[in-house]
Amino acid sequence: MSESAKPRTGSCQCGAVQVQIQGTPLEMHLCHCSTCQKVSGSVFAALVTLKEEQLTITVKPGLDAESTLKVYKGAPGDNSGSVSERTFCSTCGSQILLRNNYMPGISMVPLGILEPYPLSEDGSAGIEGREGGDGEGWAMKPMIEYWCVRKRQWVGETGAELVFKTGPETVEDLAELKKIFGLA
Template sequence: MSDSATSRTGSCQCGAVQVQILGKPMEMHLCHCATCQKLSGSIFGAYVTVKDEQLTITVKPGLNEDSTLKTYKDTSGASGNANDHTFCGICGSPILNRSPLMPTMRVVPLGILEPYPLSEDGTAGTEGQEGDDGETWEMKPRMEYWCVRKRKWVGETGAELVFKRQPDTDEDLKKLMTIFGLG
């Protein structure tokens, strides 16, 4: 299951929370909904979806996990689902999102993952992570959600599935299941 050539590590802004994804993510997507705009502090959120067993989250030794990892249950989304948003209680960086519609999957903000390995002095390097196949982490988003809220000046991504809002037809859901390897 895990493929070290496609593993990625990352952290929150202050470094108190570390994440590791083993193997290839199921997909990468963009979301332009109001919730993702507020969570990211930007005009859309960029995420990778992984299976539970691919994701490891650790808190820096000496820190209390309960006060460092916080979860906000969001019931304000247009989907009507109560999504959990986990974040660092020290610096506020988003760590992951959980949806009741995908109980065995986690959605990780792409921005907390390191695009390059750290050099020996701890600074960011400029090359892909060791053994990276060059495509897995530079992939384009396969889906875009809530494009009705997309800023007009944001270009086309070439996403395979583009939704004005949430996917809601049986055909849309079937396409999603195929992308997630569940259909």
């Protein structure tokens, strides 16, 4: 994916935490594992993957970052064997960041906390952004789907290039992901 000239922003529900992404994310994926279902409160999580140096997280002036940003560490669902670290806003509970120990240097941000398209000067969304006309590559479609054994039957095909029955199942799978993420 090409580099985006304009940083993308987002925030938690209450606005206490802001995120900014420089450049174009590595990919966007869907995860149907039981943990992502519980954390998202939905039937899958949609996550944007990027290198850690592309991401800046800040809290509103006057708030303490340590008390505003809380981290939950635990094993992801469905016995994947990896350990995840999920950062969330302690005020509203919005998930801000996810990291897995098998991909050092990589961060994932929930797609839903990011502004989906540029706002016009009056704060409303322009039609050109909704149709992907911003030229920035943010009309992303999922590149990867994980834990499709947990995928709800009524969720249709997404057109993802890589589809895993569970997580990365082999050393080759992990190598392919590292290649996509520029870690190989």
